[in-house]
Amino acid sequence: MLSREDNEILVRTGPGMPMGALLRRYWMPVVNASELEPGGRVKRVQILGERLVAHRTPGGRPGLVAEFCPHRGASLYYGRNEDGGMRCAYHGWKLGLDGTCVDMPNEPAESNFAAKVRTTAYPCVERGGVVWAWMGAGAPAPLPELEWTTLPLDHVFASKRVQDCNWFQAMEGGIDSSHISFLHSPLDHQDFSVTEALDRASFGVGAAVNTGDRAPRFEVVDTDYGVLIGARRTNPDGQWYWRITQYLFPFYTMPPVGVGEDVVQSHIWVPMDDTHVVNWMVTWHTKRPLTREEIALHIEGKGAHVCDYAPATSDPYGDVRTAANRDNDYQMDWDVHRTKMYCGIPGFGVQDQAIQESQGDVVDRTQERLGTSDTAIIQVRKRLLAAARALRDHGAAPPGQHAESFCVRSASLVLPPGADWVEPAKPLVLVRPTQTLTLV
Ligand code: FES
Ligand SMILES: [Fe+2]
Known part of the structure; x- marks a missing residue:
């Protein structure tokens, strides 16, 4: 739960608003x-x-x-x-x-x-x-050295789409690792052939759902660029399966990649105004160009990209509004909903969009009831609120001043029960061997 004042700071991004001022520093x-x-x-x-x-x-x-x-x-x-x-x-x-x-x-x-x-x-x-x-005043900061921006263009596939809701609730969906065991799961949590058909281009979700552990334990670590988020599930053999999500200031999230997977993904949640957000989705192969077949799977919606658009208009981002939308129940298949899938909306990306838009134009966080599975969301809110206030009240430099610190990935790893996850995660999440992870 948040105070009304804190919620207003998070969600208002226009000129002159504290969050608007913070975002304009990136x-x-x-x-x-x-x-x-x-x-x-x-x-x-x-x-x-x-x-x-x-x-x-x-x-x-x-x-x-x-x-x-x-x-x-x-x-x-x-x-x-x-x-x-x-x-x-x-x-x-x-x-x-x-x-x-x-x-x-x-x-x-x-x-x-x-x-x-x-x-x-x-x-x-x-x-x-x-x-x-x-869009800020003063001299531009250096561009963040996001890994995908440093690779040859054929390693990268980037799409975008408009969602009809506030940017922050959409981004919270990108941080929340516990929803995959429900929203993106088979109805019986067992027959994965149903969801695998949707998951051919989305990496690591199936493995997490397959653990059968639907109540991941969260741990968060503050870094200079954002928050490192560990979500732990227990595998059937008792090993701990850690899925590591990245949050990077101010609006980047990276869902976990599968164990040993070389394909990484990131969302960018860019507010259009306070009730619409451009949801960028970037997928990149860290070692080689993406194949034509891999890109085709993304375009077909067999992952987290949504590239099935409604007829284009020349309105702002009017060519990236999704064909599945609130007006048509996001193309929900009610029969599949009843018999096979937790949510019968075809496609992971549209499932996320539907549920984030269903929360309303702007979530009233004075009414919510947060549990332990919301630990990461709580931490990201704290960091953003602190940064927005520090800039407003003291002109403090926003977090993430070092362009190279943004050169990180998400990860997954399997560890013995009780083992620390942060040290073993470091070589997986840092792109360059010369980097260090600066904890704050
Ligand atoms: S020149 Fe633009 S309105 Fe006249
Ligand atoms: Fe999701």
């Missing part, structure tokens, strides 16, 4: 780099409550500018994509990549009005096949 993923053609069609996006237009100049530079023209508010979505910036289609004002008005052709040549006009524009960079924006 790089934001905007679009897949492949979505922006040089000089081509632009895309509407919405991030942290701001309507923006993502574009790529004919010369290839990505840009992110406020959607509505500073002159009289026309949408730059209809504008002209030129070298040096976007030109409004209404009266030809041109807004540079840095937000300055670089041309005002409908004013007399002797006018210096253009020099007095600015709009919002954010610096962008490209890394890992994604365009990232710095």
Whole structure:
């Protein structure tokens, strides 16, 4: 349970809000780099409550500018994509990549009005096949060295989709490791052929469910970049099966990979506004390119990606709204629900979306009743609340100042009963042998 004040801090991300200010101190993923053609069609996006237009100049530079023209508010979505910036289609004002008005052709040549006009524009960079924006004041921090952003592009598959709920309850679903034994399980918790058909591209979930232990014990460790989360289940042979989830500031979660598995996955939960979130899903092979067959499984929804979209619109992220949604009961198969699966919604990713949206637009955390299985969620809330308050009250630097500390993975390991899990986990979760895990 949270106080109303704490809940409000967690969920409000617009300009001027404490969480909005904190999130603006981290790089934001905007679009897949492949979505922006040089000089081509632009895309509407919405991030942290701001309507923006993502574009790529004919010369290839990505840009992110406020959607509505500073002159009289026309949408730059209809504008002209030129070298040096976007030109409004209404009266030809041109807004540079840095937000300055670089041309005002409908004013007399002797006018210096253009020099007095600015709009919002954010610096962008490209890394890992994604365009990232710095929406904060001041000089940008270094981009976090997430492993997948350092690999060749063919090792990585990234998709995204909109969910109609607050960012924080969606992210809590990415931290909560106990729900897989229910939401993503066969009805009898035994006939795994039912869920294996859905799990061909999602790694490690089946093994955890197969332990039959539905009440994992949680331990959390604070790190400089976030929280290392251990969820322990007891295998039928008595060994302890630890699934290790990563939380990285401010909005990255990594569900556990299977034991010895070289494919890692991460969600990024980017608030569009306070009742919509872009759920990025990134899958990468640490050693080789993903095969065409592997990517096809993701696109078919045989894992945590959801790439079956409703007909596209040009609204912000209007091309990544899922075909399965609240209006059609997420394509629930009620017969399967009754006879075979805990939840008859086809696909792990849609199951998560359905349940997170079912909590309402914004969860009222003054009413919840948390158990021991919510330990990790409680810890992540504490860290984010502390960081938001420290920034608001003292201007304290947000956690995660070292780009290299983000170069971590999730993991799973089997240990004897009673053994410590943190030391054995370190070589699995640290990507580079030279790294150390900084506990705080
Ligand atoms: S509204 Fe954009 S130039 Fe007039
Ligand atoms: Fe899930």
